[in-house]
Structures are given as C-alpha cells and as structure tokens.
Amino acid sequence: MIIAIDGPAASGKSTIAKEIAKRLNYKYLDTGAMYRALTWKVLKNEADFSDEMAIVEFVKDTKVYFEETIIGGKLIVKTYLDDDDVTEEIRLSEVSNHVSLVAKISAVREVMVKLQQELAINKNFVVEGRDIGTHVFPDADHKFFLTASTGERAKRRYLELKEKSHEVEASSVEHELISRDTIDSTRSASPLAKAPDAYVLDTTEKSIDEVVEEILKAIKGEN
Ligand code: DC
Numbered sequence: 001m002i003i004a005i006d007g008p009a010a011s012g013k014s015t016i017a018k019e020i021a022k023r024l025n026y027k028y029l030d031t032g033a034m035y036r037a038l039t040w041k042v043l044k045n046e047a048d049f050s051d052e053m054a055i056v057e058f059v060k061d062t063k064v065y066f067e068e069t070i071i072g073g074k075l076i077v078k079t080y081l082d083d084d085d086v087t088e089e090i091r092l093s094e095v096s097n098h099v100s101l102v103a104k105i106s107a108v109r110e111v112m113v114k115l116q117q118e119l120a121i122n123k124n125f126v127v128e129g130r131d132i133g134t135h136v137f138p139d140a141d142h143k144f145f146l147t148a149s150t151g152e153r154a155k156r157r158y159l160e161l162k163e164k165s166h167e168v169e170a171s172s173v174e175h176e177l178i179s180r181d182t183i184d185s186t187r188s189a190s191p192l193a194k195a196p197d198a199y200v201l202d203t204t205e206k207s208i209d210e211v212v213e214e215i216l217k218a219i220k221g222e223n
Pocket residue numbers: 009010031032033035036099100103104128129130131132180184
C-alpha cells in the first residue's frame with residue numbers, strides 16, 4: 001500500500017510522514033532528500049546550476065539510498081549519496097537555496113521518479129514529496145496534501161535550523177521558502193500540486209499528534 005503525502009516546504013510533511021510510517025510499520029521515502037542529495041553533489045563538484053546538461057549527466061551517475069533506524073521511539077533516516085552519509089549536508093541552506101533549480105529539470109525528474117517508483121511499488125510505503133499523488137503514484141491508496149500558512153512554515157523552518165545551530169535570519173528563511181515554493185509550483189515538469197482526490201489538511205494550528213491522528217483515522221476510513 002502506498003500513502004502519498006505532498007505539500008509545500010515546511011508544511012510538516014517529513015515529521016508527519018515518518019510518524020505515520022513508524023506507527024503503521026511501513027517504509028518511508030523522502031523524495032525531497034533525493035533531489036537534495038543530487039544538489040549537494042552539484043555544489044561539491046562546483047558545477048554551474050544553469051548548465052542543465054551537466055546536471056543531467058550527474059543524475060545518471062548517482063546513487064542515492066536510505067537507512068532507517070528507530071532511536072528513542074523516533075524513526076531516524078540516514079541519506080547516502082554514492083555511499084557517503086550526507087544526512088546533515090543536504091539540510092544546509094546552500095542546498096535548500098539551489099534544490100529547486102535541480103528539481104525543475106525534467107530529465108532529472110524522469111530519473112528520480114523512476115527510482116522512486118522502483119523502490120516503493122508493490123510495497124508498504126509512506127512517500128512524501130511534491131508530485132507523489134499527482135505523478136509518481138497517481139494510483140496511491142491514500143493521498144494527503146498538507147498545507148500551513150507561510151508565516152507558520154517559516155517559523156517552523158527557522159526553529160528547526162536554529163535547533164541544529166545553523167546561523168540563520170528569520171527574514172531570509174521566509175524569503176527562501178517563498179522563492180522555493182514559487183519555482184516548485186510553477187515549473188512545467190510535474191509541479192507541486194494537490195491531486196484532485198487528496199485529503200487536504202491545514203496544519204497551521206494543529207499539533208503533530210493531531211495531524212497524525214487525523215491521517216490515521218482517514219486511512220482507516222473513520223473520518
Ligand atoms: O521536501 P524538501 O523541502 O526536502 O524538498 C526539497 C526540494 O525538492 C523542493 O524544493 C522541491 C523538490 N522536490 C520535488 O520537486 N519533488 C519531490 N517529489 C520532492 C521534492
């Protein structure tokens with residue numbers, strides 16, 4: 001069974017999707033981490049983000065995979081790029097600021113989407129991203145689209161970065177979110193969009209537990 005969770009940046013997708021996967025004992029796939037890992041590779045190689053051909057060459061020669069463990073009751077996922085652990089690096093603001101430029105290249109998406117489908121098809125997976133319910137798994141058993149106000153999303157992302165001791169300014173976090181959402185939702189190749197049959201959940205004033213419970217109820221058909 002595939003549970004698709006889509007939504008804009010910092011709408012709570014990762015926290016919620018990991019908790020749902022843990023509670024249901026499903027595997028978890030963070031498709032954003034795949035685009036982030038490729039972006040990290042482009043940065044490390046000092047390639048030009050406007051050189052789409054070079055980026056497409058990178059994606060053809062890139063291995064991304066995940067390792068899951070449960071520590072202290074929480075699902076912890078490590079991301080590997082060509083066998084290096086890049087879990088921390090892919091969250092750097094340098095990566096966040098460039099990832100949409102990589103994710104908008106349709107030849108990159110084709111490779112990534114194929115990988116995502118191969119990984120999760122016919123298995124029990126919670127898959128989170130921007131185009132999961134619309135494009136990667138249009139026949140997913142359950143589809144959710146999480147939203148939250150821009151202010152709330154910027155606040156969450158700012159606190160998350162602060163907690164990890166990243167040097168950030170609240171105004172630049174909000175600016176980065178808005179610019180990423182704009183590129184993600186206006187690109188021509190499978191943009192960020194709500195599937196017509198997705199269950200929409202505004203998480204602005206909801207706790208993580210409330211959202212998790214609402215999703216689990218919807219999956220069980222109790223809503
Ligand atoms: O979920 P995230 O913020 O880690 O995603 C990083 C970027 O990757 C996001 O700005 C858009 C892109 N992305 C995408 O285009 N399609 C997906 N399925 C997942 C993420």
